[in-house]
Amino acid sequence: MKSKNMSSYILDVLTYLSTIITVFALGLILFFLIREGSALIRPSLLTSDYFEQKYISSLPDEYELYTGTLPELTEDQFAIDNYGLIVEESRDKAGATVVRVVYLSDNSPLRNLLNENPAFQNEPLSLSEGMVINRVAYENRGSSLPSRGAAAMAEEMNNTDNIIRQFDFGVEGGGIRGSIIATVYLILMTLIIALPVGVLTALYFNEFAPSNKITNSMRSFIEVLTGVPSIIYGLMGVAVFVPLTTSLFQINSSNLIAGALTLAVILLPVIIRTTEESLRTVPNSHRFASLALGANKTQTTFKVVLPQAFSGILTATFLGIGRVIGESAALIFVLGTAIKDQVRILEPATSLAVHIFTVMSNEPANVELAAAIGVIILTIVLI
Amino acid sequence: MDSLFEIRNLNLYYGDFQALISIDMDIPKNKVTALIGPSGCGKSTFIRCLNRMNDLIDVARIEGSIMYQGEEANGEDYNVIELRKKVGMVFQNPNPFPMSIYDNIAYGPRQQGLKDKAKLDEIVDKALKQAALYDEVKDRVNDSAMGLSGGQQQRLCIARALAMEPEVILMDEPTSALDPIATQKIEDLINELKKYYTIVIVTHSMQQAARISDYTAFFYMGELREIGETDMIFKAPKLKQTEDYITGRFG
Numbered sequence: 001m002k003s004k005n006m007s008s009y010i011l012d013v014l015t016y017l018s019t020i021i022t023v024f025a026l027g028l029i030l031f032f033l034i035r036e037g038s039a040l041i042r043p044s045l046l047t048s049d050y051f052e053q054k055y056i057s058s059l060p061d062e063y064e065l066y067t068g069t070l071p072e073l074t075e076d077q078f079a080i081d082n083y084g085l086i087v088e089e090s091r092d093k094a095g096a097t098v099v100r101v102v103y104l105s106d107n108s109p110l111r112n113l114l115n116e117n118p119a120f121q122n123e124p125l126s127l128s129e130g131m132v133i134n135r136v137a138y139e140n141r142g143s144s145l146p147s148r149g150a151a152a153m154a155e156e157m158n159n160t161d162n163i164i165r166q167f168d169f170g171v172e173g174g175g176i177r178g179s180i181i182a183t184v185y186l187i188l189m190t191l192i193i194a195l196p197v198g199v200l201t202a203l204y205f206n207e208f209a210p211s212n213k214i215t216n217s218m219r220s221f222i223e224v225l226t227g228v229p230s231i232i233y234g235l236m237g238v239a240v241f242v243p244l245t246t247s248l249f250q251i252n253s254s255n256l257i258a259g260a261l262t263l264a265v266i267l268l269p270v271i272i273r274t275t276e277e278s279l280r281t282v283p284n285s286h287r288f289a290s291l292a293l294g295a296n297k298t299q300t301t302f303k304v305v306l307p308q309a310f311s312g313i314l315t316a317t318f319l320g321i322g323r324v325i326g327e328s329a330a331l332i333f334v335l336g337t338a339i340k341d342q343v344r345i346l347e348p349a350t351s352l353a354v355h356i357f358t359v360m361s362n363e364p365a366n367v368e369l370a371a372a373i374g375v376i377i378l379t380i381v382l383i
Numbered sequence: 384m385d386s387l388f389e390i391r392n393l394n395l396y397y398g399d400f401q402a403l404i405s406i407d408m409d410i411p412k413n414k415v416t417a418l419i420g421p422s423g424c425g426k427s428t429f430i431r432c433l434n435r436m437n438d439l440i441d442v443a444r445i446e447g448s449i450m451y452q453g454e455e456a457n458g459e460d461y462n463v464i465e466l467r468k469k470v471g472m473v474f475q476n477p478n479p480f481p482m483s484i485y486d487n488i489a490y491g492p493r494q495q496g497l498k499d500k501a502k503l504d505e506i507v508d509k510a511l512k513q514a515a516l517y518d519e520v521k522d523r524v525n526d527s528a529m530g531l532s533g534g535q536q537q538r539l540c541i542a543r544a545l546a547m548e549p550e551v552i553l554m555d556e557p558t559s560a561l562d563p564i565a566t567q568k569i570e571d572l573i574n575e576l577k578k579y580y581t582i583v584i585v586t587h588s589m590q591q592a593a594r595i596s597d598y599t600a601f602f603y604m605g606e607l608r609e610i611g612e613t614d615m616i617f618k619a620p621k622l623k624q625t626e627d628y629i630t631g632r633f634g
Binding site: 210211283285286288289290291292293294295296299303304307308 | 441464471491
């Protein structure tokens, strides 16, 4: 029995097909990002610096070997009893073998090392958990290198005949802690600037402005602003906000404040529109009731109307956060593309999205890290 | 008879449309005046003139004189805020703010700058008692007003108006959105309140006008056709048209 005609079938099939294509495209993005980036996604990526640190050190003339016990080993871990140390073998971004410290006793002699760097000669240094051991050089034999594996290094260090001459260790780079902090700064500063201005503008348009040609054309102008490509906002930021902030704070570089100001301008139309939409849902009867009670227009607007628009303002806030996290084009000029580990609001920095741009512009491009950051951005936006 | 409002030659236009035509009317003090008439006859428009709510409608233009306690209240320079403090209003649909019962009633006094908690408590209690709502909500004044029933919400709106200690209460079809029992309660309340306040009420119910009002004004097509003591209007109207409307022959 045929209950539908041909054109209905075609339309049905088209809707199904479109949905499948959309889901497939989304799945493809996720699949690509996770496949490329999953190897790098671990807590240390979020908490460590981008630039690696290398230390060359030696043990003091007199030191005591570790005599205590060590925790249970799991698979792929190796104990170095003499030094109160447990290491594991893993791989760095480039795929090379590294030996990473997973446990270091508080009484380990490796907590009291001396810096061999001529600039900081004999200043105290300490190994700590999460760091990697780059080389252990001995008085009496060849060095232990990570490339020969953690097992070999542990065996050689455990041999009491071997006397350590030089101990090289470091912090692996490639972390995105700085960019995460810069992104959080950007979100906070942008919202602090854009929310009050946007909400008050929406209040003006919806509550105070007379309905005439000028306000209507201003409204449509604001609507148009939502469609302006963000790189044009970036140009405006370079032309206006960078000079403004540099002369205001006596600095000579692009900076986070200029970035936040630029993003605030990008967010304004979104915030104004969302807030206005929620203001329109506030019933007029509430405005009348308030006015009939002898409250003036301002009191009515701020005490009765604004609280009811709260959910709309919240929506605007979340949209704004998403936009700040995702924005890159506008920030490349205004914020700079220099990845920073120490973020200061009067200096250049990169947000997560710009971080992707920077690592992809490097030679060679670091697709894995970019994909890992992509996964992180997607996760934040989805939450 | 003391008149609180004296309205002379009041004309009101919505753009090109004339909604009120040359109204002359006195509103007696401490009495209930009911405004009746078919839909669109101008009675709601008229009642909104008394607290200048028509100011909020851009296209409305008002000519004529509204004397309130011997003072011209329809002038540009008259303090509208002061007028609205003395002339409270209850609307057709219950419109409590989405706040607690307490905050609803305290809203008006707070906007006048009153912050003293003890004084506010006193005002809220008094308003709730006057609006015959106290017993029903005394244990939950901090709950949202949106949780009250329609009739309770309307009495809350009356309490909210009373909290401003007005002289006049304007009621624009206050029971048209309510069920008969809630209507009954509001009518009892009006009978109680008329001892202390001047009440002007717009109603579509002839029985309601007859039950609660001292004076009745019949509006038709933007004109005030007949006004008089309620008994007279209902028993022996001067105009045939009034009689036809009251007896339900048109409307």
